[in-house]
Amino acid sequence: MRSITLVLSDGTKFHGKSFGYEKPVAGEVVFNTAMMGYPESLTDPSYAGQLMTLTFPLVGNYGIPPFTVEEKGIATFMESDRIHASAIIVSDYSEKYSHWNAKENLADWLKREEVPGICGVDTRQLTKVLREHGVMMGKIIFDDEPTNIPEAEYEGINYVAKVSCKEVIHYNRGAGKKVILVDCGVKNNILRCLLDRGVELIRVPWNYDFNNMDFDGLFLANGPGDPDTCVETVKNIQKFLTNPKVRPCMGICMGNQLLSKAAGASIYKLKYGHRSHNQPVRMVGSNQCFITSQNHGYAVDSTTLPSDWESLFVNMNDGSNEGVKHKKNPWFSAQFHPEACSGPLDTEFLFDKFVELL
Numbered sequence: 001m002r003s004i005t006l007v008l009s010d011g012t013k014f015h016g017k018s019f020g021y022e023k024p025v026a027g028e029v030v031f032n033t034a035m036m037g038y039p040e041s042l043t044d045p046s047y048a049g050q051l052m053t054l055t056f057p058l059v060g061n062y063g064i065p066p067f068t069v070e071e072k073g074i075a076t077f078m079e080s081d082r083i084h085a086s087a088i089i090v091s092d093y094s095e096k097y098s099h100w101n102a103k104e105n106l107a108d109w110l111k112r113e114e115v116p117g118i119c120g121v122d123t124r125q126l127t128k129v130l131r132e133h134g135v136m137m138g139k140i141i142f143d144d145e146p147t148n149i150p151e152a153e154y155e156g157i158n159y160v161a162k163v164s165c166k167e168v169i170h171y172n173r174g175a176g177k178k179v180i181l182v183d184c185g186v187k188n189n190i191l192r193c194l195l196d197r198g199v200e201l202i203r204v205p206w207n208y209d210f211n212n213m214d215f216d217g218l219f220l221a222n223g224p225g226d227p228d229t230c231v232e233t234v235k236n237i238q239k240f241l242t243n244p245k246v247r248p249c250m251g252i253c254m255g256n257q258l259l260s261k262a263a264g265a266s267i268y269k270l271k272y273g274h275r276s277h278n279q280p281v282r283m284v285g286s287n288q289c290f291i292t293s294q295n296h297g298y299a300v301d302s303t304t305l306p307s308d309w310e311s312l313f314v315n316m317n318d319g320s321n322e323g324v325k326h327k328k329n330p331w332f333s334a335q336f337h338p339e340a341c342s343g344p345l346d347t348e349f350l351f352d353k354f355v356e357l358l
């Protein structure tokens with residue numbers, strides 16, 4: 001295994017070994033404190049442009065599932081058709097694996113998809129540095145070939161355009177209610193959660209103007225990067241919100257941010273984001289709490305929501321916004337991931353709620 005150095009933008013260095021594809025890489029260094037789910041997280045398009053640090057100390061021991069595809073054309077075990085994270089950073093990498101569903105080890109998958117993986121890094125110490133300083137850019141450099149690659153840029157870069165579908169895709173044609181899904185980088189389990197509830201899905205590119213189409217409801221998916229770069233999506237959502245024909249809308253994660261922006265609210269960057277399977281949220285106006293799966297670095301500033309909108313959920317760790325709703329119309333969104341994959345299923349009922357409203 002070749003030696004590498006992870007250099008953070010404040011100059012902090014961590015030394016480790018390469019076990020994935022061998023190429024220097026730069027990106028935003030983020031941490032995820034979930035105990036499992038590396039195949040799902042690596043293929044979650046919302047990790048595009050990021051070097052994903054896992055705090056759970058042992059990674060790889062349950063291998064990688066096969067890339068089988070279900071009849072609706074959705075991968076069975078992966079959240080998209082490829083790895084989107086720019087690299088994975090772990091403490092102990094286990095090449096040996098044991099799981100009923102494993103087909104290969106993590107290293108072989110990373111090499112095939114040309115994604116670097118590094119191990120031997122004290123990822124809990126790295127996480128402490130990121131929590132103190134706030135999220136930082138970083139580079140992985142090979143010690144025996146110290147090419148000085150440029151720092152990556154993250155804020156202001158439109159990653160959504162890179163991962164969104166390029167043309168309209170239909171699922172469950174003629175099934176029933178028609179839902180337009182704006183694909184900012186949608187996870188497969190969001191598609192599955194909607195299709196399993198019997199709707200017809202029309203998945204459109206992030207900047208597609210769907211307003212003149214025939215549909216019963218609008219779904220705004222998750223996606224990578226800075227929500228302020230999705231100007232065209234916000235314009236299309238604004239047209240939808242001002243249409244005299246009121247139809248239901250639900251958003252997830254980037255969808256929460258874009259719906260809020262279309263309503264007139266603003267977004268800010270969290271110090272180090274929420275990435276885990278155990279983020280506690282409370283439904284506003286109740287004492288009901290849920291444990292949620294999350295992966296985001298930006299948040300809606302609830303104080304900027306216009307008077308006809310309100311917060312739907314609030315994060316119990318830091319008080320940040322976890323969802324919004326319109327006071328009168330059937331429009332709501334969650335900052336967390338009710339589809340999980342991976343993570344707890346506590347909030348999957350939000351899909352039922354959306355489909356009931358159609």
Ligand SMILES: NC(=O)CC[C@H](N)C(=O)O
Pocket residue numbers: 046221222223224225226227252253254255295296297298299
């Ligand atoms: N998972 C997501 O949709 C993430 C939304 C946005 N890219 C953020 O980091 O906040």
